[in-house]
Amino acid sequence: MTMPVRRPRGGAVQDRPLGWARDPLTQFDQLLGEMSGLIESTVGGVAPAIAWTPLADVTESDDAFHVEIELPGVKSKDIDVEANGQELVVTGEIKEKERKGVLRRSTRRTGAFEYRLRLPGEVDTEKINAQMSDGVLAITVPKAEVAKPRHIEISETSESTESSG
Template identity: 85%
Template sequence: MTTPVRRHPGGATQDRTVGWARNPLTEFDQLINEMTGLLESTVGSAAPAAAWTPMADVTESDDAFHVEIELPGVKAKDVDVEANSQELVVTGEIKERERKGVLRRSTRRTGAFEYRLRLPGEVDMDKITAQMSDGVLSITVPKADVARPRHIEISDTSESSGNSS
């Protein structure tokens, strides 16, 4: 008994492997990639590029919230930071560089980006600062005085009341 033989474009043949040696989704992924390429080559991209969200860290200290957003290769003039009583919004766009030659592979993010952070109500909106350094946008959102923790001293009245008996 012989095993089935699959014919590939160009006349090449390949023995069909049975069992775990073959990934059953490989052919399906290849089909989707070919169909997507065919559609994009005939009608262009199906949907407009949506804004993507950059990587960020948010930390909290006693007096402020600190946001660090990774934006490698972005200039400060290409970024917009807005804050209202509800949220902090960082928007901008990374433009595709002009290149000489044929681009064979690209994994860098380009296009519009947007980062949103919901703010607690107790922040000092007038003292928010932002600075760009080495591809990292650092934003400091100070807490309002009412939101900062305050240490309360506890007085010991048991000594004075215990002596009067």
């Protein structure tokens, strides 16, 4: 006995291949959240911390590297910035807010985060500057003196001094 096949009507949305309008990163985050909830309900207590990476921009000027990391709602006291050689590591945690009532939906990231960056040149770790403003952590990492580009002047010599020497 064969079962009837149900075919969708209309079709603007169905004409696209399956998954075309989906965001795989969002689905992956949802899957991780569901897995964490499953582990928490099974084992009890707090689920193991899975660090996520915040969004960031890295630019380079002649004398420094500039890193801007989006951390909305995070206080500067909850962020740790470390530099070791050419590696910059920003870690911290966004704490879950206490709410009254039932949370119906949440798409905000919470928990531990980590941003790692290996810079392509030598840097001066003693002069690194970090500032937090409007939910964006701006870090300036100055280049070391040896890594800075240097313009070399070319001097002219006369041919008579070269042949006599």
